[in-house]
Amino acid sequence: MKILVAGGDGFCGWPTALYLSNQGHDVAILDSQARRTWDDELKSNSLTPIESLENRVAIWKKITGKNIDIYKGDLTSYDFLREVMKQTKPEAFVHFAEQRSAPYSMIDREHAVFTQTNNVVGTLNVIYAIREMAPDCHLIKLGTMGEYGQPNIDIEEGYLRVEHNGREDVLPYPKQPGSMYHLSKVHDSHNLMFACKTWGLRVTDLNQGIVYGLHTEETMMDPGLVNRLDYDAVFGTALNRFLIQAAIGHDLTVYGSGKQTRAFLNIADTVRCIQIAAEEPADQGEFRVFNQFTEDFSVLDLAERVQNIAKEEGLQAEIGRLNNPRVEKEDHYYKAINTNLIDLGLEPHLLTDDVLRNILKTVIKHKDRVIKENVMPQITW
Amino acid sequence: MKILVAGGDGFCGWPTALYLSNQGHDVAILDSQARRTWDDELKSNSLTPIESLENRVAIWKKITGKNIDIYKGDLTSYDFLREVMKQTKPEAFVHFAEQRSAPYSMIDREHAVFTQTNNVVGTLNVIYAIREMAPDCHLIKLGTMGEYGQPNIDIEEGYLRVEHNGREDVLPYPKQPGSMYHLSKVHDSHNLMFACKTWGLRVTDLNQGIVYGLHTEETMMDPGLVNRLDYDAVFGTALNRFLIQAAIGHDLTVYGSGKQTRAFLNIADTVRCIQIAAEEPADQGEFRVFNQFTEDFSVLDLAERVQNIAKEEGLQAEIGRLNNPRVEKEDHYYKAINTNLIDLGLEPHLLTDDVLRNILKTVIKHKDRVIKENVMPQITW
Numbered sequence A, B: 001m002k003i004l005v006a007g008g009d010g011f012c013g014w015p016t017a018l019y020l021s022n023q024g025h026d027v028a029i030l031d032s033q034a035r036r037t038w039d040d041e042l043k044s045n046s047l048t049p050i051e052s053l054e055n056r057v058a059i060w061k062k063i064t065g066k067n068i069d070i071y072k073g074d075l076t077s078y079d080f081l082r083e084v085m086k087q088t089k090p091e092a093f094v095h096f097a098e099q100r101s102a103p104y105s106m107i108d109r110e111h112a113v114f115t116q117t118n119n120v121v122g123t124l125n126v127i128y129a130i131r132e133m134a135p136d137c138h139l140i141k142l143g144t145m146g147e148y149g150q151p152n153i154d155i156e157e158g159y160l161r162v163e164h165n166g167r168e169d170v171l172p173y174p175k176q177p178g179s180m181y182h183l184s185k186v187h188d189s190h191n192l193m194f195a196c197k198t199w200g201l202r203v204t205d206l207n208q209g210i211v212y213g214l215h216t217e218e219t220m221m222d223p224g225l226v227n228r229l230d231y232d233a234v235f236g237t238a239l240n241r242f243l244i245q246a247a248i249g250h251d252l253t254v255y256g257s258g259k260q261t262r263a264f265l266n267i268a269d270t271v272r273c274i275q276i277a278a279e280e281p282a283d284q285g286e287f288r289v290f291n292q293f294t295e296d297f298s299v300l301d302l303a304e305r306v307q308n309i310a311k312e313e314g315l316q317a318e319i320g321r322l323n324n325p326r327v328e329k330e331d332h333y334y335k336a337i338n339t340n341l342i343d344l345g346l347e348p349h350l351l352t353d354d355v356l357r358n359i360l361k362t363v364i365k366h367k368d369r370v371i372k373e374n375v376m377p378q379i380t381w
Helices: A013-022 A034-042 A053-064 A078-088 A109-133 A180-199 A238-248 A267-279 A299-312 A339-343 A353-365 B013-022 B034-042 B053-064 B078-088 B109-133 B180-199 B238-247 B267-279 B299-312 B339-343 B353-365
Strands: A002-006 A026-031 A069-072 A092-095 A138-144 A159-164 A167-172 A202-208 A210-212 A252-255 A261-266 A287-292 A295-298 A319-322 B002-006 B026-031 B069-072 B092-095 B138-144 B159-164 B167-172 B202-208 B210-212 B252-255 B261-266 B287-292 B295-298 B319-322
Touching (some): A002 A013, A013 A026, A013 A053, A013 A092, A013 A267, A026 A078, A053 A069, A069 A078, A078 A109, A092 A109, A092 A267, A109 A180, A138 A180, A138 A267, A167 A180, A180 A202, A180 B180, A202 A267, A210 A267, A238 A353, A252 A299, A261 A267, A267 A287, A287 A339, A295 A299, A299 A319, B002 B013, B002 B078, B013 B026, B013 B053, B013 B267, B026 B053, B026 B078, B053 B069, B069 B078, B078 B109, B092 B109, B092 B267, B138 B180, B167 B180, B202 B267, B210 B238, B210 B267, B238 B252, B238 B299, B238 B353, B252 B299, B261 B267, B267 B287, B287 B339, B295 B299, B299 B319, B299 B353
Parallel strands (some): A002 A026, A026 A069, A092 A138, A138 A202, A210 A261, A252 A319, B002 B026, B002 B092, B026 B069, B092 B138, B138 B202, B210 B261
Antiparallel strands (some): A159 A167, A261 A295, B159 B167
């Protein structure tokens, strides 16, 4: 299958592109390199030293013989996007190409406006390009579990059957996002649902949990294929961040009580979920929503697990309780449904001590690259 | 009370600014004049000849002695908005300043992207400006009943109590908007709810029905104060459009079966609702939602009522059944709640035959100004 991976140079996009390529799909990458420029802006870096996108695909070609074409440009440029669609004629369009950090979106007004326009306009352009150039193309769009917020009822997959005053309907699941970034994904979801209903587009919206891990089978084939690993307070996600903090002897930065519960998955499951969605596409006109995660943990649970594993490796990791830099519920009900992908064959990689130990070992290897100033949260809301 | 009316040169904004001024409030108008440029773009016009904004406020001052300051500029320019906030220090910010036509937003990709960025960025800027410069200022934001779509259950005012698997919560009412424009208002609502929860802003979101009518007591004080009246297939709304079609002997353009039911209100009630919201503000941190309409009608009902009134005036108006240019449900359940504003003292102007007759008479007076090419719908989705 011809698959275009937008954002294919990023933390999720790169291993996904390799995995799909390795599964025999004909993969092309569209990427603006924006993620790398945000490292420059924030004076931050990937813990792992990553090659240029050109080198990455050249190494992949050398090792596997498989070709991945690169299209460098931005989804917010419609002319560029049309040209890519014309040249690639994708059957599936995997869309990772958004600004994906909540703290980045909350830096100030400019970053909020940038995040919302970048994400919403990019996705609008994708909708229009598919409609204009490849109406059968299946759009696989990355959303986030954070779109739902923390309701006091079970979180269903995209829709909720409601009985009210003696009548019944199945309605879009109400959204209560907690940052300008999460809001942008909610806006996307509404736009996509409209495009399916109105123009018969086929879309799978993957409400992804927080991704941890680093390696996949493909990224381990060569050091030059290594995935990026974010640890700073802006782009680093909880578990990876804790592991790096343990490695450098920094307190694990738990925000508030740490009782906040979130949905998680291993990067190895992210790539498999995209494959499942691509190979079992949504129907024409269907706006299909999968909750893409495998387990849920409280933030404090994760910190304690990291602390224990670190101790086994001779590292003394303290749990530091920070005033929560965010306005969010700390004590809340959390139960989210994730059966759709399981039913389609996902076999979760669970968070075992071995998994934690393996990430920690990679992290220790690169720990001298950590820029310590970036570890503590500076952005509050 | 110091009240800033953004979009105060438009169909709803102008009579609102005059009404609030006449009620003794200290009113300023912020307006980009964008609505007038869209007339130029579409080669359309207001049925009523309207004065420049400068002349309008000069006439108002001459008649009433009341001053209305003008700030010409666009909400998407944050520097401009900050300067206006600094000079006016508003206690209430009434926000009409959005692109408000569904067909305009559906012309093509560019108009969709424009509508969403213009509306979403403008409103984001307002949120940030209030937070930065006037955190006590009450934002009164115009939404639309179209945000809800046509669910098969009663439409509540912004929130829905849900029981699910034995648990309960009050959640944002699920939204199913039917155009790129309506989507932009849904995006705004989510952004505003977040700003209230996170920063303690006070916001009233007015989900307004389709407005009909033209005059208010204030706009009738002088011909130079007359309100604009839109009849074209892009900006004209159902009832006003039918009246103008009757006046010029054009078939009344009912889309599809005409069984689509919508919520309506008289422009005279719009201005009063804004006053009520301003004088009974939301609490700090409260995202308050009112459904701002007084009656609901099917489109065919309205056409038949216009036909009857036209006949009394010696006009032969035929009801023309057009293929529906929009993807929308025609046969659907529709019951929306609107008690919040009534409870605060709104006394609705209902759609009587007298009301219809009065609008029709104004319309007949100006019917030579109609540009006939603009009456039939050209934009489909």
